[in-house]
Amino acid sequence: MDRRDFVRLTALGLLAGPAARPAPPPAAAPRFPIKHWAWLRGDVQNLDAWKRTLSDLRQTGITAVLVSGSADFYRTHVPSARDEGMEVHAWLFTMMRGEHVKTHPEWYAVNRKGVSTADKPPYVDYYRFMCPSRDEVRARLREVVRDLAAIEGLASVHLDYIRYPDVILPIALWPKYGIVQDKEYPEYDYCYCQVCREAFKRQSGFDPADMPDPPAQAAWRQFRYDAITGVVSLLADEVRGAKKLLTAAVFPTPTIAKALVRQDWTRWKVDALLPMVYHGFYKEDVPWIARATREGVAALGGRTPLYSGLYVPDLPPADLAEAARQALAGGAQGVSVFHGNLLTAEHRTALRSVLRSATAGSGR
Ligand SMILES: [Zn+2]
Numbered sequence: 280m281d282r283r284d285f286v287r288l289t290a291l292g293l294l295a296g297p298a299a300r301p302a303p304p305p306a307a308a309p310r311f312p313i314k315h316w317a318w319l320r321g322d323v324q325n326l327d328a329w330k331r332t333l334s335d336l337r338q339t340g341i342t343a344v345l346v347s348g349s350a351d352f353y354r355t356h357v358p359s360a361r362d363e364g365m366e367v368h369a370w371l372f373t374m375m376r377g378e379h380v381k382t383h384p385e386w387y388a389v390n391r392k393g394v395s396t397a398d399k400p401p402y403v404d405y406y407r408f409m410c411p412s413r414d415e416v417r418a419r420l421r422e423v424v425r426d427l428a429a430i431e432g433l434a435s436v437h438l439d440y441i442r443y444p445d446v447i448l449p450i451a452l453w454p455k456y457g458i459v460q461d462k463e464y465p466e467y468d469y470c471y472c473q474v475c476r477e478a479f480k481r482q483s484g485f486d487p488a489d490m491p492d493p494p495a496q497a498a499w500r501q502f503r504y505d506a507i508t509g510v511v512s513l514l515a516d517e518v519r520g521a522k523k524l525l526t527a528a529v530f531p532t533p534t535i536a537k538a539l540v541r542q543d544w545t546r547w548k549v550d551a552l553l554p555m556v557y558h559g560f561y562k563e564d565v566p567w568i569a570r571a572t573r574e575g576v577a578a579l580g581g582r583t584p585l586y587s588g589l590y591v592p593d594l595p596p597a598d599l600a601e602a603a604r605q606a607l608a609g610g611a612q613g614v615s616v617f618h619g620n621l622l623t624a625e626h627r628t629a630l631r632s633v634l635r636s637a638t639a640g641s642g643r
Pocket of ligand 1: 389474475
């Protein structure tokens with residue numbers, strides 16, 4: 280797929296670029312703390328290795344880590360992070376959870392061909408997304424989040440995969456799966472389970488499965504944005520009841536997030552948004568990071584702080600520093616690197632000067 284085709288998709292409105300809305304945030308926008316983050320993967324169990332990793336990140340100017348683990352993991356690792364001056368956020372895979380496939384296959388999202396992710400997930404075998412409309416799914420997620428929010432010292436519950444499966448994948452991934460997604464194809468379009476169909480019918484009078492061209496129906500798209508937004512609101516209430524914060528990893532711009540995964544994230548009740556501004560996934564260059572960031576910041580209008588996610592495998596050290604500069608120029612309150620364990624000493628040196636000057640410039 281070359282760039283011309285991508286431009287054509289953009290013209291179709293499927294992937295409208297962020298460049299059209301360069302408005303800066305209003306001058307009266309509340310200021311949020313400048314902060315830099317890292318998602319962490321790999322070996323984080325060993326306490327000595329954990330402390331070394333955090334110490335390296337701290338010296339780079341990163342003071343918040345997003346990490347998945349059991350309750351026991353957090354209980355042992357959060358105090359040592361605090362000693363290091365680091366916040367720990369519980370990184371949660373939200374809708375994509377395969378653990379109930381055997382016991383509750385009916386909880387899983389069904390595509391426009393009638394196939395459930397419980398039986399045949401799209402793209403990869405772990406893409407087992409649950410249906411956001413089901414009461415049982417919502418109740419289960421509330422339980423998971425309540426347990427995390429009860430853990431002492433965690434700074435936030437961080438929602439990832441808080442969305443539908445990609446109805447359209449980021450363009451750079453198309454060749455990997457041998458597909459061209461120039462429109463919404465039925466095998467990637469979710470959810471047409473009985474609960475969703477009946478709920479939409481009650482609301483609109485139509486069964487989405489009977490509509491001649493479901494992707495053309497704005498109300499049906501809106502129903503699905505609202506289903507995800509509704510899950511976020513429920514989980515926000517749960518987290519706030521425990522006096523914790525809620526943060527989320529989202530697709531790079533409001534436009535792309537709605538078009539690809541039905542996230543309407545500018546309407547979410549969260550305390551911070553970390554859009555994954557992974558330029559390489561969209562065949563974009565590093566300066567796109569500023570444009571994409573600016574679209575999100577402008578759309579949020581100062582209501583929620585935004586921290587731009589940067590994809591380290593596509594960024595040699597000098598490019599990583601430039602990417603951070605672009606994110607800050609676009610109005611981000613900081614950056615989040617994916618992922619922290621991939622940073623080399625050269626990456627950390629290059630990043631440190633940018634992050635340190637951003638923090639100094641904010642007067643914090
Ligand atoms: Zn459903």
